[in-house]
Amino acid sequence: MNYTYEISHLLAGAMLVTSFALLYQERIAAVLNAFAVQSITLALAVAWSAWSQDRPDLFITALIALVLKGIVIPVALHRTVARLGIHREVEKVVGVGVALIVGLALTGLAQALFLKVAQGSASHAREELALALAIILLGFLMMIVRRNAVTQVVGFMSMENGLILAATGARGMPLVVEVSVAFSVLIALFVFAVFVFRIRERFDTVDIDALDRMRGDRR
Amino acid sequence: MFNWAADVVALVALLGAARALLALAGMDVGTSFGGIGSSREMMIATLAEPAMMLIVLTLAIAAGTTRLAGVADFFIAEPFAVRVSLALSLVALIIVALAENARIPVDNPVTHLELTMVHEAMILEYSGRHLALIEAASYLKLVLYLSLLICLFAPFGMAPATAGVGGWALGLLAWTAKLLGGATLLGVWEVSIAKMRVFRLPDFVGIAFVFGFLAILLAFLTRGAVG
Numbered sequence: 001m002n003y004t005y006e007i008s009h010l011l012a013g014a015m016l017v018t019s020f021a022l023l024y025q026e027r028i029a030a031v032l033n034a035f036a037v038q039s040i041t042l043a044l045a046v047a048w049s050a051w052s053q054d055r056p057d058l059f060i061t062a063l064i065a066l067v068l069k070g071i072v073i074p075v076a077l078h079r080t081v082a083r084l085g086i087h088r089e090v091e092k093v094v095g096v097g098v099a100l101i102v103g104l105a106l107t108g109l110a111q112a113l114f115l116k117v118a119q120g121s122a123s124h125a126r127e128e129l130a131l132a133l134a135i136i137l138l139g140f141l142m143m144i145v146r147r148n149a150v151t152q153v154v155g156f157m158s159m160e161n162g163l164i165l166a167a168t169g170a171r172g173m174p175l176v177v178e179v180s181v182a183f184s185v186l187i188a189l190f191v192f193a194v195f196v197f198r199i200r201e202r203f204d205t206v207d208i209d210a211l212d213r214m215r216g217d218r219r
Numbered sequence: 220m221f222n223w224a225a226d227v228v229a230l231v232a233l234l235g236a237a238r239a240l241l242a243l244a245g246m247d248v249g250t251s252f253g254g255i256g257s258s259r260e261m262m263i264a265t266l267a268e269p270a271m272m273l274i275v276l277t278l279a280i281a282a283g284t285t286r287l288a289g290v291a292d293f294f295i296a297e298p299f300a301v302r303v304s305l306a307l308s309l310v311a312l313i314i315v316a317l318a319e320n321a322r323i324p325v326d327n328p329v330t331h332l333e334l335t336m337v338h339e340a341m342i343l344e345y346s347g348r349h350l351a352l353i354e355a356a357s358y359l360k361l362v363l364y365l366s367l368l369i370c371l372f373a374p375f376g377m378a379p380a381t382a383g384v385g386g387w388a389l390g391l392l393a394w395t396a397k398l399l400g401g402a403t404l405l406g407v408w409e410v411s412i413a414k415m416r417v418f419r420l421p422d423f424v425g426i427a428f429v430f431g432f433l434a435i436l437l438a439f440l441t442r443g444a445v446g
Contacts, residue, residue, distance in 0.1 A: 010303050111439070111440045
């Protein structure tokens with residue numbers, strides 16, 4: 001039994017499950033906690049592949065994921081949500097059932113795609129990549145179905161988690177790229193935060209529907 | 220691949236038949252409570268049964284057979300298999316077992332509050348030896364589900380058919396101990412959470428379906444069987 005591979009597969013699968021948890025949760029605070037869990041699982045997965053593939057540079061990636069996305073960003077978002085006064089709000093999405101079924105379909109799509117595309121390559125890398133693609137697509141889906149600006153930010157961050165997972169599974173993202181991606185995400189967070197506050201100032205809500213009304217798209 | 224006895228698919232079908240008969244018995248008394256109980260039971264079943272089939276098929280993909288004995292042999296031979304699809308199907312099977320056995324987040328078997336009764340509403344009008352039979356059947360079902368969980372996900376100490384009398388005695392002892400452990404865990408679980416509203420049940424049991432589906436997708440991915 002190949003434990004190295006089984007455990008990395010297990011951690012990637014756990015990340016996929018937390019992606020579904022992100023889709024399933026309706027409370028904003030719970031969404032942020034689920035995102036923190038996903039980032040910590042990502043840190044564990046990256047650390048495990050650093051240890052098992054003997055690539056010490058990946059430990060830095062794991063550390064960045066843990067500190068930045070496991071602790072700093074969730075805490076910052078929690079504080080943002082508290083300042084906006086929406087931490088108790090229950091967000092009505094399109095319907096949990098529909099979102100979950102679409103999520104399952106996307107997961108199936110990612111896997112069918114990688115079974116076709118990566119026919120010749122090693123099955124380990126293929127599975128890792130399929131899971132990572134599924135996480136990215138679920139992040140997309142979350143950005144589509146959510147109507148609150150803060151949870152859309154979380155969807156974006158979880159997409160980025162999937163990207164990091166893909167990069168560590170595929171052997172070969174240089175550390176410089178990794179660091180710059182991490183910092184660009186951090187900067188994106190600041191920009192998002194500024195925008196969220198501006199939206200709130202302008203419309204008294206962070207519901208994205210208000211922007212449609214502003215543009216005159218309202219039917 | 221299929222066998223004349225102890226096939227998991229047949230087991231699911233038998234449980235489904237038993238549930239249908241119980242729902243009919245609930246409506247047979249002609250009171251509104253029996254009907255409401257039957258309707259709710261069927262609502263839970265429509266969600267739990269597909270999840271159960273997905274779990275069964277995941278196990279069948281892992282073990283290469285739907286025979287319970289064959290599945291058990293596979294799990295004895297590989298006692299420490301860490302696999303995503305199996306972990307997911309464990310969670311899904313636990314949720315299905317809670318839903319099917321009328322345990323707390325889904326239903327409370329000792330309640331008499333009309334807003335929340337499911338199982339109890341169906342058998343409200345029964346008494347005497349009929350009630351005793353129905354209750355005994357539901358306890359037997361709980362033992363069945365616990366044994367299924369134990370044999371599939373904690374097969375330590377399980378005795379194969381060739382183990383001899385001593386081995387069987389040890390296996391029986393291990394099974395009893397694990398069953399008691401499972402019952403204790405169930406008790407702790409039941410006192411630590413509250414019952415859900417009936418309208419939230421589809422979400423809860425839907426988790427089992429999602430996990431079962433993910434498990435089977437991942438099992439296919441591991442085998443590379445699609446495409």
